[in-house]
Amino acid sequence: MGNLLLIAYLDIKESLRSKWFYVYTFVFGGLMGLFFISGITDSVVMGFTGLSRLLLIFMQVTIVILPIFILITTVKSISADRESNILEYMLSFPISLRDYYWGKFLGRFATVFLPVMMALIIGIAWGLYKGGEIPWGMVTLYSLLIFSICTVFLGISFFISTLVKSHDIALGLSFTVWIVLLAFIDVALIGLMMQNRVSDQLIITLAMLNPLETFRIGAITLFDPELTVIGPVAYYLLDTLGHGFLMLYAILYPVVLGALFTLLGYTLFRKKDIL
């Protein structure tokens, strides 16, 4: 446990000095700032208080940029460590592969999760300052959803990084994963539906397997009574599965999927050549 925490700690310190971390923090912090300036918090639209509206929009932006941020920076840093022989040197010390892998995972998790949470907290603080009501249910759900989405995309990143040794292929693969998942959120699914060549069952299954879609469902569907932004698939799911189940599913499924990929990555790390 000591070495695991040591690796995590050093990884965090290293991240805190890196450019990607500043860009990342700046993007999420800046996003919140932009929302304040644009006055979203002051308006009451469709029965939402300003703060709920702000959080909703924040989550919509998060779903587009967070996954690609996590994928690219994580895959890049792991494969750069391997190609520049940093990994070779660090692993020439008596550290178990278990401590190294999970330490890195823990450190990475902290550095991708905390800035987004900080932005969320700043948003809430601003809302409080403005004298608004804090929608605690929503805040709790969103924190959990951000936790899940970080887990699943970090898991995929670690899996890709241990599966593929080449820097370029690993980056290409991350990008492909992101594009495919993004393509198969509602927009593409509606396209499939309209073609009428695939069964509804398949579309529903695709939607439920896509962590980006479950995130959207969890973050937006449950709070948008009109379902204007989310589309018919989510509507159908809500109708057949119900709020409670969907919410639980949207939180747990990405965590389970992420854990699976992380474990698979760990197995590859131990079973394959390290360099």
Next chain:
Amino acid sequence: MSVIVDISSATKSFMGVKVLDSIDLKISSGERIAMLGPNGAGKTTLARSILGFYHLESGSITVAGHDPIRERVAVLEKVAFIPQLPPPVKLTLDELLDFVQKSSGVARNRIESFARKMELDIDAHANKPFFKLSGGMKQKMLIAIALARRSALFIFDEPTASLDPKARKLFYDLLSSLDYDYSAIYITHRLEELEGLINRKIYMELGRVVSDEKI
């Protein structure tokens, strides 16, 4: 004399080419080996296999009786390694020392004392990321860390590549002054410099040991 490294019919291929071709090699404690051979002979691959980075296709390697993959911690407690090129580690010297100290149980002041003997002032650069040091300083730092670990086996992959002649001499003097019976594998192209430090000479070519003599 006890055997510290025991390699038997070790074979490893990359993309269909045998880089290690059924290598048999026993290294007893106290043996200091110059490992020679042209580029691509498989020297680095052999070193990395001893360190547990590669899974052999066939054959086996043990270090002090331990398997480098299944018992990597036990093996790496016995081995200190200096890579061919200093890696661009992003940790500061301070953090790197912290890492070495906690993972390998080496007291920091031992490393500092070896660094001083290599004419590297760690304190002056403690908060600088390792990769920002000059090539020679990096190499000195890696040498100080490796020697401070007081390992039973050193694996040095061309450790003097970026050192000036004076620093090279300091390094060789330090090695001669170590007061215990260590074993070493020096992968090198400069045999003449190692004179007096080695007692065995191995020549590798195309993944095989083609000559092996004690001197």
